[in-house]
Amino acid sequence: MLEEEYDRDRRRLPRHLRKLPAPETEFSYAIRPVEDRDIPDIREIYNYYVTNSVVTFDEKKWTLAQWREKAAYLAKLNLPFLVAQSPSGQILGYALVQPMSSKSAYRYSVENSIYLGHAAAGKGLGRALLEALIDACEAAGIREIVAVISDKGAEASVALHEKLGFVEVGRMGRVGFKFGRWLGTIYMQKHLKPAKKKGLFRR
Template identity: 40%
Template sequence: MQANTCHIRPAQAGDITAIQSIYAHHVLYGMATFEEKVPDMAEMHQRYEKITAAGFPYLVAVYNNEVVGYCYVSAYRPRIAYRFTVENSIYLRHDMAQKGIGSQLLKALIKACERGPWRQMIAVIGGTENLASINLHKRHGFTLTGIQPNTGFKHNRWIDTVLMQREIGEGSRTVPKEQD
């Protein structure tokens, strides 16, 4: 598959079944999420609604009329001083790695965030051995800001948390305008 054969578009409520299936695989078999119990469809719909109702971008990658990946940003932290900082999440269907889809998704997500008020994007990556995610973020301008050792425990082992960050738009060069 060529990377340019994938279509990136805003997620829709009808995509949640595919999104839930993609995420379930990562919950059950991966270290990218520290969640250990697969959220049901109702929970996934609630998460989608909360993110999109807050005005955050939520995108899907479609290949052969199937959702094969998704990404979104959410508030990095709840305190008001963090209002211009978002945390990104990106997941691919387990058989779609190394095809350029993650890169297309992250590029589109960054572009979507540049149209909003946000100035910083944080990636919280599960595991120092998650080189696919670490390298993906590096390719899109993220730098390593820290490693929190042994902060997660999943599949009977300790997992580090990798923190990466990049500026969005004007970043910290100017004072952001408050949204009405």
């Protein structure tokens, strides 16, 4: 039976005889520090944005080796790198911070990144990850967190950062060129509360 024929016959049945639609499974996850086994999923999430969007200015896909090197570098600096994992073990998204600069005077300031897989879009996970990242940064003794956001195609990211207290502090126009068009960046900043215990990341 064709699907449309089934739907037509279903509408003819009395309501009490109709088959109930399958209930939607509850969207749930756990946020935790990254582990090496997460790297393949993280790579796939990020590489989708590399090849299909302008929210990242990267134009070449990242390899597993590059991601493992980055995770090791952030761990050495004691900088937060979090993932959201589904009950089945799938990585739904990730959030991390990295130094704004290699210059030592920037040691209390970081730049954040958050990326979600398609299964997690529009379900509040971005906010949960950013909130967890902010908490982890405060615990690490970080004082300023900056988001550098594309001025095209990243409206949801701008809105999310605004909701969590980030303030736009500047823009740069036409500093990137991807997919045949010029792109600019929006800079948003949030001042973090001093950590109760000293946990400043290592340089």
